[in-house]
Amino acid sequence: MxxxxxxxxxxxxxxxxxxxxxxxxxxxxxxxxxxxxxxxxxxxxxxxxxxxxxxxxxxxxxxxxxxxxxxxxxxxxxxxxxxxxxxxxxxxxxxxxxxxxxxxxxxxxxxxxxxxxxxxxxxxxxxxxxxxxxxxxxxxxxxxxxxxxxxxxxxxxxxxxxxxxxxxxxxxxHMPASPYLFDPEDLSDMPLRLLAAEIMREKLFLNLHQELPYQLTVETESWEERDDGSAEVHLSIYVAREGHRGIILGKQGQSIKRIGSAARRDLEEALERRVHVFSHVKYRKDWMDDSARYSLWDLDYNA
Incomplete structure (x- = not known):
């Protein structure tokens, strides 16, 4: 040391x-x-x-x-x-x-x-x-x-x-004597792909009512760095019921457009650069019983 x-x-x-x-x-x-x-x-x-x-x-x-x-x-x-x-x-x-x-x-x-x-x-x-x-x-x-x-x-x-x-x-x-465990400039160990998905999930929670938010999950399908320094992010929103797609999309897609804009603003503020957010709402009946989702969140499927 x-x-x-x-x-x-x-x-x-x-x-x-x-x-x-x-x-x-x-x-x-x-x-x-x-x-x-x-x-x-x-x-x-x-x-x-x-x-x-x-x-x-x-x-x-x-x-x-x-x-x-x-x-x-x-x-x-x-x-x-x-x-x-x-x-x-x-x-x-x-x-x-x-x-x-x-x-x-x-x-x-x-x-x-x-x-x-x-x-x-x-x-x-x-x-x-x-x-x-x-x-x-x-x-x-x-x-x-x-x-x-x-x-x-x-x-x-x-x-x-x-x-x-x-x-x-x-x-x-009360912290023990130790070398730093992360770069002092870092604010979180959360990967950018997960941060983007979580911010979108937050906006969906804030804008949707009652039980619906608990029936959905968000995943980042791709994250690409553009030549101009901005990022392009494609997010998939999975719902457990087919009827929920329409609720999230809203009339002529207005609801998802509003929610996506709010997520983009938060991401841009966090990363201090331009971010282009594209979201797609998909129906996946049993996502809550899909073990792959749990490992993404660092949760034990068999708890």
């Missing part, structure tokens, strides 16, 4: 919590740019996404896991297993809780029970502190500290950035 390496730290921070606790928003705030998709719908994150943040000489690698809930389907089971696997891989474990909720939700209580059995050290991050009255924040912190012996309790708003700097500084102090 060189003398420079001896000064550096690097480690993993696993973010766990119930669906919609704000894990993806927190990770994006820590990294300073979108690396994980964020929607108001639960269970948006399907696989483990890593975001990389630098703080002084420390490299903090955040692992954003799918929300932990009671699984019903094969995909649900694989997502929950990935979340707990992510928790085991972290040097520091953060449990995120939406403190704007009127009471502690059952999913969070279940997570705390599992943490007790595992004997893992964990810190609590009460998120969305800008929403509830002040007294509820203090009551919630007190109630949750009685349920589990948290190493630290932080109060943040991932949305506004309030409290983020204190949390980031504390995490940097």
């Amino acid at each position: 060189t003398s420079d390496d001896a000064m550096t730290k690097a480690g993993f921070v696993a973010l766990i919590g119930a669906p919609n606790a704000g894990k993806s928003t927190l990770m994006n705030a820590m990294v300073g740019q979108k690396v994980s998709i964020v929607t108001p719908k639960v269970q948006t994150t399907r696989s483990r996404v890593r975001g990389i943040a630098m703080q002084g000489t420390a490299q903090i690698i955040f692992v954003d896991t799918p929300g932990i809930f009671t699984p019903k389907r094969r995909l649900d089971r694989a997502m929950v297993q990935a979340a707990w696997q992510g928790a085991e891989d972290g040097d520091v474990l953060l449990l995120l809780h939406d403190c704007a909720r009127r009471e502690i939700d059952q999913d969070t209580l279940n997570i705390i029970e599992k943490l007790k059995k595992s004997g893992r050290k964990a810190s609590l991050v009460l998120n969305k502190i800008d929403l509830p009255p002040q007294e509820r924040l203090l009551e919630r912190a007190d109630a949750m500290s009685k349920l589990y012996d948290f190493e630290r309790i932080f109060m943040v708003s991932a949305e506004t950035g309030n409290g983020i700097d204190d949390l980031k500084t504390w995490l940097a102090d």
Whole structure:
């Protein structure tokens, strides 16, 4: 190890919590740019996404896991297993809780029970502190500290950035001595092809209603670099029912055009260059039971 390496730290921070606790928003705030998709719908994150943040000489690698809930389907089971696997891989474990909720939700209580059995050290991050009255924040912190012996309790708003700097500084102090595990310029280890597919999936989630988003997936068919420095991306949107194609396309293709434009703007902002996005909506009846999809998301088909 060189003398420079001896000064550096690097480690993993696993973010766990119930669906919609704000894990993806927190990770994006820590990294300073979108690396994980964020929607108001639960269970948006399907696989483990890593975001990389630098703080002084420390490299903090955040692992954003799918929300932990009671699984019903094969995909649900694989997502929950990935979340707990992510928790085991972290040097520091953060449990995120939406403190704007009127009471502690059952999913969070279940997570705390599992943490007790595992004997893992964990810190609590009460998120969305800008929403509830002040007294509820203090009551919630007190109630949750009685349920589990948290190493630290932080109060943040991932949305506004309030409290983020204190949390980031504390995490940097708790990273093990290590050479950097990724290039300090990198923000994520997510390949561009997957980032493009995930951003498109986010826009579909935001623009479609009820159950439909859970019945679709997006894959990047091709990514080509053009001579002028721009990129050309072809995305396939797979739906589980033939009737869903028309809903996504919209009248005269207006819906997919609007959604595709929103995805292109986000990609261009992330990559700081022009991107040409072409999307195709395809019917594939059993994509949710296709093992190849699961390996794409780094999920265990047999969970």
